[in-house]
Amino acid sequence: MSDHPRRPEPPADPFAVDRREFIEIAAAGLLIVATAPPSQAQREGGAGALEARLHIAEDGLITILTGKIEEGQGALTELAMAAAEELRVPLNRVRMVMGDTDGVPNDGGTSGSSTTPRTVPLVRRAAAAARDLLLAAAGRQWGVDAAKLEMRDGAAVYAGKTYAYAQLARSPELAAAYKAVLPAGTALTSAREWKVLGTPQIRLDGRDIVTGAHRYPSDIVRPGMLYGRVLRAPSYGAALVSADLSAAQKMPGVKVVRDGAFVGCAAPTTFAARKALEAISAASRWKTAEHPSSDNLFEYLKQHAKEQGRPQGQARGSVEKGLDGARRRLKASYQVAYVQHAPMEPRAAVAEWQDGRLTVWTGTSNPFSVRQALAETFGVPPERVRVMVPHMGGGFGGKHTGEAAIEAARLAKEAGRPVALHWTRAEEFMWAYFRPAALIEVEAGLDAGNSIAAWDFTNYNSGGSALDTPYRIANTRVRFIASDPPLRQSSYRCLAATANNFAREAFTDELAEAAGKDPLEFRLAHLDNERIKNVLVAATERFGWAERRKKRRPGVGIGLACGTEKNSVVAACCEVEVDRESGVPKPIEIVEAFECGAILNPANLRSQVEGCITMGLGPALREEIQFKDGRLINGSFSAYRVPRFQDVPKTEVILLDRKDLEPAGGGETPIIAIAPAIANALFDATGKRARAMPIRASG
């Protein structure tokens, strides 16, 4: 889905349509108002009227509109499957229009694994409502009770006769129904009856990806477009004292923009823009500011903890009494480094002003909030700003914002031409936000029966996701205390659940050891959550946990971990080999079991779980943003080592399909069991506890 006048070799993409094409589809459609865009209320209202969500064209093609975006997680295919299922049409009859603020309902940001539990039901309800309307129309046409009709392959069928949806849709009553708010209580197809959902489907726009035809945000080209660059501070907190722009201004075709502290340029090529920025940069003076170093990050986070505020947390019983009465008390603290998302495609945007209207193509998971930010920044009403998000090159929670969009728009406004702004990898490392670092302190007590009697858990700085323990403990206190973070920080795949689960599962292993129990037995004895038990049993059985515990090999260890977040459950077993000299564990084999209710697309879910496992190896073993004097020490792919092909262990994924449970998202939670499973395997191999991510043996 993109707009590309210079597209050189364009194979048609039947599944993703750009807005211009979409308006054409709309004009040819039958059940829609083509002349006017959906009202603000419909666009903002989520569910709203049927016409805001679903169109049927004269050729029978179904178009589904959503504010969700595709970043590789599989929303495009999943939502198309949801529509195909309820409308009883083959999947290739459904097209998706995603993330275009002028044409789609605001479904909120694409984050928090929310597409599956929230947007899939909206699309299913709309599709089911349309199906019921079409069915009723067919019944009236034939003078037959609608219950006697069958809907299949995009048509109503009765006594050997068929009525295609497009024919049925001509009914004037339907046009009226289409404008009404979606009826509540439309019956959805039960998971056990699914024909499209629940089946493995590969990504619908896959052909455009393997041929290079798909236009990512950084591939959008507009007529007369310039390429932009923005002057960045040399270090965090540095203030611009002076900038001599004259050398850059003399360069042919270069436009230089200065607006307060904002300095940028635009030129006919990226090369020319880079040269111009180099000239500006060489003639700029900065006043630097003090900035903490990653060397004493965790002391800093503790010192700057906002203890006086009301911490987020929960408590049961009395943790003080529980600890006082314990037979044995253990205490540990865990450190989790800052990491960068580093999606393959850095932030990118193309901005174009025309007659006081602003159009921006950009990679963000929040098209509507970026539209709002643009409107506020430039003092224009939101309805004069249009944001479009072509399927983008990765995000992992790292692209919730619209920096590139705003910068591109600023440059384009001054240049009087469309401007593309592609952040460099160095900019993406330094100026995108980070996954927050965490300091976690935990203390627990075992009672006379070797059960956990008390649990006191505090996360400093990184967040409250998966903060509570799933284990049965009478006396608990779990808290998240914010700090004053030295780096800009925000979402990352599964938020703080990774840090919290790392500390909890690593410490639970310490308690199991103190109790003289097998890590699996110890967990099962403390678990009431049947879903966690099920994945734990599934993973350990496939891994051969019990047998492997009996066979010890020098330098090799096994570990496990489990957890729950976002209404899904995960368990992982890992075997590591430990390098004798460096003490660094190398995962040899990982078995992970995952369950997120009824599976919508098993092929995509498997990809997501495999991706989580492998991506999780990065922060578990190597990824760690280092900074000093306001600069990143390792802000590049050569210095910041992310997982590569050579790092992939033997991986096995077990997906438990619970048709009796509502589907939950699956692109995040599978990451939270990896680091603690490795840490626990390292202990098994060496007798040394790992209390930091990246994992290193301590003590």
Add this chain to the structure above:
Amino acid sequence: MAIIRFTVNGKARRVDTEPERPLLEVLREDLGLTGTKCGCGEGQCGACTVLLDNRPIFSCVTPVLTATGRKILTIEGLAEDARLHPVQQAFLDEGAMQCGYCAPGVILRTVALLESKPRPTDAQIVDGLNGNLCRCSGYPRILAAVRRAVGSAGKKR
């Protein structure tokens, strides 16, 4: 500025540009071939991989002058008309893409690998592709796709 001539996807091309410009930027900005991606600009991620005289290079760190008189293959030139190259087909069939931004580079690197080693071992595949990053970390699916491509090529013989 200099006039530089080379062949891209079987077509003779001529560009009048600064000879030190990265080939990647000339392909994308002058020739409109945006299938080749920029991921890092330092030859560390492989998103910019193209084949120069059938050998994979990082086009982000290759000055366009280097391509003078030579033959470049980008992802846009791999399929013949509507027929996908077997490696593209294998990636599609295996669902070996999440965001897909790395896919053009990984596919071209695989094409070059299978040209030089039609029956690679798993270790040779890993070694051959290790210069290409996939941040979605879809490596298991990609490895399955490469094995599938090896298999489908074997069947044809």
